[in-house]
Amino acid sequence: MEKKITVICGDGIGPEVTKQSIKVLNAVAEQFNHKFNYDQQIMGACAIDKTGDPLPQATIDSCKNSDAVLFGAIGHPKYDNDPHAKVRPEQGLLRIRKELQLYANIRPISTYPTLQHLSPLKPDRLQDVDLVIYRELTGGIYFGEKTLSDDKNTASDLCLYTKAEIERVAHLAFNHAMNRKKKITLVDKANVLETSRLWRKVVQEIAQQYPEVAVDYMFVDNASMQLIIKPKQFDVILTENMFGDIISDEASVLSGSIGLLPSSSIGSGTALFEPIHGSYPQGAGKDIANPVGSVLSAAMMLDYFEMYEEAALVRRAVSWALEHGFVSQDIDSVNYYSTSVIGDLMKDFI
Amino acid sequence: MEKKITVICGDGIGPEVTKQSIKVLNAVAEQFNHKFNYDQQIMGACAIDKTGDPLPQATIDSCKNSDAVLFGAIGHPKYDNDPHAKVRPEQGLLRIRKELQLYANIRPISTYPTLQHLSPLKPDRLQDVDLVIYRELTGGIYFGEKTLSDDKNTASDLCLYTKAEIERVAHLAFNHAMNRKKKITLVDKANVLETSRLWRKVVQEIAQQYPEVAVDYMFVDNASMQLIIKPKQFDVILTENMFGDIISDEASVLSGSIGLLPSSSIGSGTALFEPIHGSYPQGAGKDIANPVGSVLSAAMMLDYFEMYEEAALVRRAVSWALEHGFVSQDIDSVNYYSTSVIGDLMKDFI
Ligand SMILES: CC(C)[C@H](C(=O)O)[C@@H](O)C(=O)O
Ligand SMILES: CC(C)[C@H](C(=O)O)[C@@H](O)C(=O)O
Numbered sequence: 001m002e003k004k005i006t007v008i009c010g011d012g013i014g015p016e017v018t019k020q021s022i023k024v025l026n027a028v029a030e031q032f033n034h035k036f037n038y039d040q041q042i043m044g045a046c047a048i049d050k051t052g053d054p055l056p057q058a059t060i061d062s063c064k065n066s067d068a069v070l071f072g073a074i075g076h077p078k079y080d081n082d083p084h085a086k087v088r089p090e091q092g093l094l095r096i097r098k099e100l101q102l103y104a105n106i107r108p109i110s111t112y113p114t115l116q117h118l119s120p121l122k123p124d125r126l127q128d129v130d131l132v133i134y135r136e137l138t139g140g141i142y143f144g145e146k147t148l149s150d151d152k153n154t155a156s157d158l159c160l161y162t163k164a165e166i167e168r169v170a171h172l173a174f175n176h177a178m179n180r181k182k183k184i185t186l187v188d189k190a191n192v193l194e195t196s197r198l199w200r201k202v203v204q205e206i207a208q209q210y211p212e213v214a215v216d217y218m219f220v221d222n223a224s225m226q227l228i229i230k231p232k233q234f235d236v237i238l239t240e241n242m243f244g245d246i247i248s249d250e251a252s253v254l255s256g257s258i259g260l261l262p263s264s265s266i267g268s269g270t271a272l273f274e275p276i277h278g279s280y281p282q283g284a285g286k287d288i289a290n291p292v293g294s295v296l297s298a299a300m301m302l303d304y305f306e307m308y309e310e311a312a313l314v315r316r317a318v319s320w321a322l323e324h325g326f327v328s329q330d331i332d333s334v335n336y337y338s339t340s341v342i343g344d345l346m347k348d349f350i
Numbered sequence: 351m352e353k354k355i356t357v358i359c360g361d362g363i364g365p366e367v368t369k370q371s372i373k374v375l376n377a378v379a380e381q382f383n384h385k386f387n388y389d390q391q392i393m394g395a396c397a398i399d400k401t402g403d404p405l406p407q408a409t410i411d412s413c414k415n416s417d418a419v420l421f422g423a424i425g426h427p428k429y430d431n432d433p434h435a436k437v438r439p440e441q442g443l444l445r446i447r448k449e450l451q452l453y454a455n456i457r458p459i460s461t462y463p464t465l466q467h468l469s470p471l472k473p474d475r476l477q478d479v480d481l482v483i484y485r486e487l488t489g490g491i492y493f494g495e496k497t498l499s500d501d502k503n504t505a506s507d508l509c510l511y512t513k514a515e516i517e518r519v520a521h522l523a524f525n526h527a528m529n530r531k532k533k534i535t536l537v538d539k540a541n542v543l544e545t546s547r548l549w550r551k552v553v554q555e556i557a558q559q560y561p562e563v564a565v566d567y568m569f570v571d572n573a574s575m576q577l578i579i580k581p582k583q584f585d586v587i588l589t590e591n592m593f594g595d596i597i598s599d600e601a602s603v604l605s606g607s608i609g610l611l612p613s614s615s616i617g618s619g620t621a622l623f624e625p626i627h628g629s630y631p632q633g634a635g636k637d638i639a640n641p642v643g644s645v646l647s648a649a650m651m652l653d654y655f656e657m658y659e660e661a662a663l664v665r666r667a668v669s670w671a672l673e674h675g676f677v678s679q680d681i682d683s684v685n686y687y688s689t690s691v692i693g694d695l696m697k698d699f700i
Contacts, residue, residue, distance in 0.1 A: 080541060080567070084551075090541040120578050125470045141491070141509060146544035153513040155548035159491060160506040189592070191430060191440040194496035198505035201434075217430070222628075224600035225608065228470050228578060242539070246596055250574035258575065278572075 012279025014072025020343025044074030054092030118256030135244025259290025362629025364422025370693025394424030468606030485594025609640025
């Protein structure tokens, strides 16, 4: 098969980790007789530096004409503490989500028995943890109207949801639950927010179409505790954009390193695959970043291409590297390998 | 000294735990020659059942004429999954926060060496954890305009903050930091939200008045990880209402049981003191709830009355009970004592 993939390395450690995924994808292509055509594009701080725009039109065009987008990370501290900055790297990421209508961000959280010592949690809490978070990605307070008064003393952000926005991501989550442990937990704040009450109502309605799926409703404050106290109680978590941002990062601590975790963002346009870690600017250019999050994102992309055997092989390569100690600094601060060497070893495994 | 205290037991386990605090307060009064006059009032589901209103005017009046409010918990599941319910117990709590202008909710999180086995976290992560969360309590998305379209297909919640709202709670947090490790972390989402950018700007300005305090800015998604990965990095955390709701409950896992943690809510009206746990309806009436969160809230109230010696004694009573195994089911599921026996023992200690 032939696939066109837009590659957006982005900022910080983005380029280094994405490079390892390309190595692995090339090895897969060779072995399975596929052709992956990459189109490198820019987004984020690097795009601002080059063009003044965090998401140049050429990048959007390429994504829209691709079969998938492989993305690294964006963000640079020089923009974070400047509340006056008009142009920010994150705007690129938010805009591409809208442009490609990536309304669902999917983050599987699993734990590796050999890495349990890394997690801040006691091993007994990590046993049987296998959950996936469906975060709504193109609505809510991220995209609602923002205002700043003329005297700059009053600011507002609007959180808005429509029934249709909730339905489409909910159906994806329910379908996934049907292929898993058949349990969904809706995380909301229905005791306070009108939007959460709409979420609860719509999910209650949709649930009737999936009678086999057990549905649970949990307030976000409680969920943020339960994720740490008893993470194995969860199968599929469904939630709105802002809550999903918080609890999916929180859930990443279960795995022991955020560097291990992949995500996919899908919707009605081209799908996008990215590790959940950020741009980690302090680590940029040092060849120390963990490539696993990106490589597992590439595996999710292969699944999306329905190349299931190929995806499984990539996951085996990752497990093999982790089990044999071919790991980066975040996993083993004494005996560690560089980003590029780990990428080479995984490529050779394939 | 003589003090008038409005007591709002509320729903679920609220009455049981509050009763133990009253025992302890009475013992303190006797020993130190104070007079505490209690005025029992209702709020929450019990108030809806009795009057149709989760916060009757008599309760508001009593609170406004008191020196402090001691509150248990509210909430009942019969309201939670009904998105159509017009009257909900939580409205009582939200309205009293507004009525009394309780703009700061203060939640100290400490860990007890003898209880570290209870925490889902490994002991090394819990060492030296001593943080306090300042959550803004009367603004943001909790109190912004809510809409539901006529066809009931679109809902919205407005998150709004003014400079003045941020300043008053920020000053409290900075002042507290001055008496602690002199570090503040502002938790926000300034890379996405206009309100967060206002928070960051205002806090940057206020910081100049407290040159000794080190100020850190952290995105809420990252904070939700850092709280679990490396909680000892925090001293004072300052954040807006919704983020504070989530991360303060999350932080409660550090202590091993949410039943242990107290809070105070202060502002320009009468201050209110409450355990951070909820109404735990499944446990109601069984004499199994942990009274420590409520008793430590009473200790915070004594501090607020500037009865420092008295507050310290109450805390010693709690530590003594915990160290001697006079604990509730959530702390020791085999050898446990009932709520009321623990209350009696603490009272006798005093
Ligand atoms: C960079 C930021 C805008 C983004 C978000 O909040 O969605 C990131 O945290 C994420 O989760 O992908
Ligand atoms: C009961 C609920 C409205 C309340 C809140 O969200 O503020 C509670 O969770 C709390 O933290 O006191």
